Amino acid sequence: MKAERQNIILDILNKEKKIIAKDISTKLNVSEDTIRRDLNELDEKGLLKRVHSGAIKRGPKAVDFSIREDVNIEEKIRLAKKAVKYIKPDSVILIDGGTTNYQLIKQIPKDFSCIIITNSIPIISLLKYYPNIKVLSLGGFLHKQSLVNIGYETIKQLESIHADVYFMGISHIDSEIGITIVTLEECQTKQKMIEVSSEVISMVTKDKLETVSNFVVGKTGIITNLVLDD
Known part of the structure; x- marks a missing residue:
């Protein structure tokens, strides 16, 4: 399911700091297009930073x-x-x-x-x-x-x-x-x-x-x- 898949993506990102879409698609046995859509959604929510090959972790938010x-x-x-x-x-x-x-x-x-x-x-x-x-x-x-x-x-x-x-x-x-x-x-x-x-x-x-x-x-x-x- 999408929610479970996206939680797995975030868990991997927290441990490894960055992820490659191709590697995650193989690991989760889904298409790269599916992973790219997941990454785009998570980026829109501010949970990661989308880059060309996959995604990286967002740093601390700018605060006072x-x-x-x-x-x-x-x-x-x-x-x-x-x-x-x-x-x-x-x-x-x-x-x-x-x-x-x-x-x-x-x-x-x-x-x-x-x-x-x-x-x-x-x-x-x-x-x-x-x-x-x-x-x-x-x-x-x-x-x-x-x-x-x-x-x-x-x-x-x-x-x-x-x-x-x-x-x-x-x-x-x-x-x-x-x-x-x-x-x-x-x-x-x-x-x-x-x-x-x-x-x-x-x-x-x-x-x-x-x-x-x-x-x-x-x-x-x-x-x-x-x-x-x-």
Whole structure:
């Protein structure tokens, strides 16, 4: 029955992160056209993301920063403790939004000296407690959900900057499609941040692995160091 078949598809997707229509049709002994119709219906319901050969798992829904802040908090802290070693004294650090990047700032010693450039309002507020860190705040249009400044003005300001390292917040990452994000403006801002940085480091929680959204920031190869939990 269709309902049972679609539940099996979702169970396989949750375990394997992605599915191939041809393989599922063989496994369930139905035609590929039947599986494609199932995948299209499940995509319309927002239960998976349809791609050419099959489907992949959707990542976490875009919600307000304040709601995301405490989600998977222990995992985010573990990632931040691993990633803080990449912040070198007196270097120029570019860091954008995200609740994991927010936790990274909390791992920096209070007497640390460097320059941090950011478009994240919560991170700017947190950095006031670090007397030896110079902070350059990037302007632009405020994305109210993520609390980051994005768009033309942000990109224009980045043209006069070269950072030693860029800590890029990631919403969705897939081994084939790459790094994706919900809005075009955020995508373009991240692309510029990558362009003006020598290295790109990203911390990724497990719920974001092998998921995809609408706008492609770039392939996974643009990341110099990918920090994952054990």
